[in-house]
Every structure is written in C-alpha cells, then in structure tokens.
Amino acid sequence: MIGSTPEATGQAERSWTLSFTVNGQRHELAIHPERTLLEVLREDLHLTGTKGACLEGECGSCIVLVDGVPQNSCLILAPQMEGREVVTIEGLADGTVLDPVQRAFVDNGAVQCGFCTPGVVLSTKALLATNPHPTYDEVRRGLEGNICRCTGYMKVLGAAMAAASAEGPGVADASPEDRPRP
Amino acid sequence: MFHRPSTLTEALELKSRLKDKGVFLAGGTDLVVGVAKGRLAVEHWIDLSGVPGLSYVREEREELAIGPLATHAMLERSAFAPALAQAARTVGGPAIRNRGTIAGNLGTASPAGDVSVALLALDATLTLVRSQGSRAVPIRDFFVGPGKTRIAPDEMIQEVRIRRPADSAFLKLGKRQSVAIALVSAAAVRQSDGRVAIALGSVAPVPLRAAQTEAHLAIAGLAPDAIREAAGLVSAEVKPIDDHRASADYRRALSGVLVRRLLEQLAAASSNHESAAPV
Numbered sequence: 001m002i003g004s005t006p007e008a009t010g011q012a013e014r015s016w017t018l019s020f021t022v023n024g025q026r027h028e029l030a031i032h033p034e035r036t037l038l039e040v041l042r043e044d045l046h047l048t049g050t051k052g053a054c055l056e057g058e059c060g061s062c063i064v065l066v067d068g069v070p071q072n073s074c075l076i077l078a079p080q081m082e083g084r085e086v087v088t089i090e091g092l093a094d095g096t097v098l099d100p101v102q103r104a105f106v107d108n109g110a111v112q113c114g115f116c117t118p119g120v121v122l123s124t125k126a127l128l129a130t131n132p133h134p135t136y137d138e139v140r141r142g143l144e145g146n147i148c149r150c151t152g153y154m155k156v157l158g159a160a161m162a163a164a165s166a167e168g169p170g171v172a173d174a175s176p177e178d179r180p181r182p
Numbered sequence: 183m184f185h186r187p188s189t190l191t192e193a194l195e196l197k198s199r200l201k202d203k204g205v206f207l208a209g210g211t212d213l214v215v216g217v218a219k220g221r222l223a224v225e226h227w228i229d230l231s232g233v234p235g236l237s238y239v240r241e242e243r244e245e246l247a248i249g250p251l252a253t254h255a256m257l258e259r260s261a262f263a264p265a266l267a268q269a270a271r272t273v274g275g276p277a278i279r280n281r282g283t284i285a286g287n288l289g290t291a292s293p294a295g296d297v298s299v300a301l302l303a304l305d306a307t308l309t310l311v312r313s314q315g316s317r318a319v320p321i322r323d324f325f326v327g328p329g330k331t332r333i334a335p336d337e338m339i340q341e342v343r344i345r346r347p348a349d350s351a352f353l354k355l356g357k358r359q360s361v362a363i364a365l366v367s368a369a370a371v372r373q374s375d376g377r378v379a380i381a382l383g384s385v386a387p388v389p390l391r392a393a394q395t396e397a398h399l400a401i402a403g404l405a406p407d408a409i410r411e412a413a414g415l416v417s418a419e420v421k422p423i424d425d426h427r428a429s430a431d432y433r434r435a436l437s438g439v440l441v442r443r444l445l446e447q448l449a450a451a452s453s454n455h456e457s458a459a460p461v
Contacts (some may be wrong), residue, residue, distance in 0.1 A: 002439065004235065015184075016184060019408050033227070034217070034224075034227070036214065036218075054213040055215070055218050055276065056218070056219065057211055057215060057221075057278050057281075058361060060275060060277060063277050070276055070277040070280060071277050071280050071281050072211075072277045072278060072281065074214070074218070075209070075210045075214045075278075075281055076210060076214070076281070077210060077214060077227070077229065079184055079186055079208070080207070080229055080230060080231040082231070082232065112224035112391075123276065123277070124274070127276075141276075141360075142276060144275045144276070144359075144361060145274060145275015145276055145277050145278060145331070145360070145361055147361075161235030161449070167414075181189050182404065
C-alpha cells in the first residue's frame with residue numbers, strides 16, 4: 001500500500017508480478033500493486049539513494065530516470081513500470097568512477113545535507129542529455145522541480161554549469177552575466 | 183484490484199463494468215497523491231500505461247489532436263498555439279510534466295488547472311469514449327464544479343482537439359515562479375476572424391470564460407482604451423474567493439492586470455503582423 005511500512009504489506013498481498021530493469025539489471029518482483037516505485041526501489045531492492053520527502057511530487061527528492069526521462073518515483077505505481085528501464089542514483093557511477101555530473105557536484109561543493117542531491121543530480125543528468133550546453137537560465141528551469149531545504153542553490157547551479165562544460169566538447173553557452181555570482 | 187489492460191477496448195470494457203468503482207490511472211500525479219494522503223480510496227485501478235498509441239500530440243492540418251496519455255511535457259514542445267505550450271510549461275517541474283497528462287488535468291477539474299484555462303479560451307472539443315461509442319463535448323460544457331465534469335462513469339477522455347488560432351497567450355501568477363498553484367491564471371486567444379476569447383483560472387468554481395469582457399472587445403477592438411476598459415470589466419466579472427493563497431480582492435485586481443497584459447501582447451503581435459504584411 002502507498003505509504004505503508006514493509007511489515008504491513010504481507011506476503012498474501014503480493015499479488016502482482018513486476019518485470020523491469022533497474023540500473024541495467026533485470027528484476028522480477030512479487031509486489032502489492034498499490035505500492036509506489038519509490039517504495040519498491042527502497043524497500044525491495046534496497047536502493048536507498050532515492051529519497052522520499054514530500055511524497056506529493058513537490059520536492060523532487062524521489063526523482064529517477066524512467067527510459068531516460070526524469071520522473072517522480074513517489075507518483076508512480078510500481079506496476080506501471082512493467083518493461084521499463086529505471087536508473088537511480090546508484091546507477092550513475094561506473095564502479096568507483098563517478099559520472100561527470102556527480103564529479104562536478106563533488107568538485108563544486110554542491111552538497112550540503114545531501115538529501116536532495118540524488119534527485120538534483122539525476123535532473124541535471126537528464127537536462128544535459130537533451131540540452132548539452134544549457135544557459136544558466138535553462139539550468140535554473142531544468143532544476144525547478146528540485147527543492148533543497150538547505151537552500152544551497154547557488155553551488156548546485158554552479159555545479160550543473162560545470163558539468164555541462166565537462167560533459168560536452170565545448171564550453172557551456174552562457175554569457176558571463178548569466179553565470180552564478182558568489 | 184489492479185487492472186492493466188493492453189488495449190483500449192479492454193480498458194473501456196473494464197470501465198463499463200466497474201463504473202465509479204474503476205478509476206483510470208495515467209500519470210498518477212493527482213490519484214497516487216490522493217491515496218497516499220488518505221483523501222482517496224481506489225477499489226479498482228485501470229492502469230492505461232500498457233495500452234499503446236494513446237500518447238500523442240499531433241497537428242492535423244489546422245487542428246491539434248491531443249491523445250489521452252499526452253503529457254504536459256509533450257504539449258510544452260508544441261508550437262501550435264503559444265497559450266497551450268505556455269500553460270503546460272507552468273505546471274510543476276520537468277519531472278511532473280513528464281508524468282502528468284492533459285486528459286488527467288481536465289478530468290481532475292481543478293478550478294486552478296492551468297492547461298484547462300488555455301483549452302477553454304481555445305474552445306477545445308473533447309471526445310468522450312465508452313464501449314458503445316463516443317460523443318463530442320465542447321469544453322465550455324465540460325466542467326461542472328470543482329472536481330466535477332460531464333464524464334459519465336463508463337467514459338474516458340479519448341482526445342482533445344483545438345483549431346489553430348491566429349494568436350494566443352497565457353499568463354499565470356503563483357507564489358513562486360515554479361511548482362506553484364495559480365493565484366490567478368488567464369489565457370487570451372485571437373481567432374483568424376478577429377474574435378477574442380478570454381478565460382481565467384482560480385477565480386470561480388470552474389475555469390471561467392469572461393463573456394462580458396469578450397463582448398466588449400468584439401465591439402471596441404484592441405485599442406489601448408478598449409484594453410483598459412476590458413481589464414476593469416474582467417475584474418468585475420470574475421467570482422473569486424478568499425483562501426489561504428490570496429484574497430478575493432487581490433484576485434480581482436490580478437485578473438485585470440493579467441488580462442491587460444495578455445491583450446497588449448495580442449495587440450502588439452497583431453499590429454506587427456499588419457505592418458509586416460505586403461501592401
């Protein structure tokens with residue numbers, strides 16, 4: 001059930017079989033169909049990098065990539081993921097080598113308490129996949145659905161701009177006055 | 183019970199059998215939250231994510247067809263009618279727009295539905311389908327009250343269609359620039375025959391067409407004086423309430439400001455167009 005603890009979801013209620021791919025690995029799970037993707041990721045697959053905070057699509061801490069597109073995992077009922085490919089924050093690094101977006105967040109000190117970070121990193125990843133050289137304003141818009149309660153937005157936006165420069169062959173297309181001010 | 187039909191026929195047959203006990207699930211941005219927060223209990227989910235061919239936004243000559251699983255993100259990328267893309271763009275953040283559907287937004291029938299306001303100004307036609315056939319409903323007749331529409335218990339929204347307007351624009355003011363519910367939203371549309379339509383959200387139990395203001399504009403046109411008078415008229419015409427987001431007085435004032443700005447945009451675009459036309 002949505003919002004229920006794992007204990008409340010008894011074996012008898014696991015009436016649905018879900019087949020999907022998470023971080024490149026195929027899974028077939030017996031679940032209660034009224035559980036969210038967020039719950040299944042965290043409780044069944046123990047991928048606790050994906051966070052749940054507002055549980056109503058306002059904060060972005062639960063964002064994952066579904067077929068490459070950022071979506072709020074708290075708003076998805078798990079059976080809707082049949083046959084889909086989900087990427088969580090755990091799926092970005094290649095072994096011990098961080099993804100360029102993760103690297104940029106580390107290098108730019110863009111992490112405070114860290115709770116919003118997985119969602120912000122995945123939103124940045126998705127933005128750069130469709131728009132490799134965003135302007136500063138496009139980055140702001142791309143991350144508008146991610147709330148940082150530490151309010152560390154300037155470092156986050158700087159890291160995203162740095163990731164854009166690092167990921168592509170060229171330098172991000174932003175004029176100096178577009179760039180974040182310290 | 184969770185149902186995941188693989189064809190539209192199967193989905194409609196389920197709905198026809200279950201009626202109000204069956205709820206179509208698309209993006210889940212309202213329904214899943216409703217259940218999570220205990221506001222809603224669903225006996226039978228009818229998930230549409232396994233039905234192919236429902237997720238489209240396509241131009242068919244002078245009309246735009248919006249499929250039942252078309253998302254806000256898809257509409258945001260359409261250049262067909264600026265008001266529609268602008269309205270879709272103001273909903274939530276990118277991840278929400280990738281999930282939330284236009285049909286779902288209409289079915290939820292929130293007085294603050296942003297795309298609903300744009301579609302109302304554009305005189306959209308909704309096709310409602312059930313096992314035994316379909317019917318067309320003008321969007322003007324679709325909304326009945328907050329959360330209430332003309333959809334029968336065995337029907338779903340199969341398609342939304344609009345005709346290409348000459349010009350259109352949408353504006354919304356929320357408490358922030360992103361992920362915010364509208365204090366007031368407004369759309370203005372100029373059709374090719376010169377007729378101007380105005381719709382507003384969050385100022386009445388349902389998205390509202392400003393009929394008196396439209397009648398004034400039909401006579402007075404888009405001259406600066408006429409626009410100022412229209413702003414005054416629309417403030418008197420809306421029926422907002424006081425709530426935790428804004429007072430009724432503020433919403434009245436805001437309605438006038440947004441409509442004035444929209445009409446100025448349409449007037450400027452129209453005069454540019456005329457001066458650019460060959461003599």
